[in-house]
Amino acid sequence: xxxxxxxxxxxxxxxxxxxxxxxxxxxxxxxxxxxxxxxxxxxxxxxxxxxxxxxxxxxxxxxxxxxxxxxxxxxxxxxxxxxxxxxxxxxxxxxxxxxxxxxxxxxxxxxxxxxxxxxxxxxxxxxxxxxxxxxxxxxxx
Numbered sequence: 001x002x003x004x005x006x007x008x009x010x011x012x013x014x015x016x017x018x019x020x021x022x023x024x025x026x027x028x029x030x031x032x033x034x035x036x037x038x039x040x041x042x043x044x045x046x047x048x049x050x051x052x053x054x055x056x057x058x059x060x061x062x063x064x065x066x067x068x069x070x071x072x073x074x075x076x077x078x079x080x081x082x083x084x085x086x087x088x089x090x091x092x093x094x095x096x097x098x099x100x101x102x103x104x105x106x107x108x109x110x111x112x113x114x115x116x117x118x119x120x121x122x123x124x125x126x127x128x129x130x131x132x133x134x135x136x137x138x139x140x141x
Contacts (some may be wrong), residue, residue, distance in 0.1 A: 001043050004137055005062040006032070006130065008048040009055055009074035015099075015127075022100050026127045039134050052076055056086045063090035068137030069118075070130065072097045077114045087117040093140045094118040095133035099126055 008028060015117055018029035032046045045066065045082060047058050055076065059069065069092055076083055087094055096115040101124025114119065115121035122129035 001041060001069070002138060003043045003045070003066040004068045004070060004134060005045040005047065005058065005066045006035070006070045007055055008046075008072050009076045010050040012072060012074050013048050022105075024099065024126055028056055031127050031130055035130060035134060038131065039138075042134065042138070043136070052082060053079055055080075056082050059083070059086040059090060063092050066092060067114070068092050068140075069094040070097060070133040070137065071114060071118070072099070073114045077102075077112050080113060084113040084117045087114065092135050094120075096121040096132050097129045097134050098123040099129060100120075100124060 012028055015023055015031070016025055017135070028048060032044070036044060045062060049055055055073065063069065069087070069090065071094065073080060073083055073096070096112070096118040102112060104124070112121070119140065122132050125132070
């Protein structure tokens with residue numbers, strides 16, 4: 001059984017209620033449940049934090065015991081050299097997910113420090129992007 005850690009960054013705990021016109025009405029819990037039901041051959045570790053250092057710690061810790069990393073770093077995608085460096089240091093496949101199309105939004109969101117360090121990036125397709133990321137990890141481990 002493959003093991004994948006899925007990390008969500010700041011404010012993603014508010015999915016379903018936060019800017020529904022941008023992020024949709026699905027909650028983080030419903031996304032996680034949908035993934036578990038669809039990918040029964042995967043053992044998921046789900047983690048969400050609003051704190052940058054906690055995200056770095058999880059990347060470092062689970063990169064040794066998991067087969068892949070999926071990360072939606074939220075606003076840290078545009079600012080965190082620390083998270084980007086943590087991803088650069090791991091050896092497992094990694095995919096960055098953005099629910100919204102960051103290139104159709106404010107210009108500061110066009111800079112993505114995290115995706116440039118990942119094996120792939122899925123941007124702007126909504127929450128189904130998490131499923132695409134799992135498929136990529138399963139096909140590339």
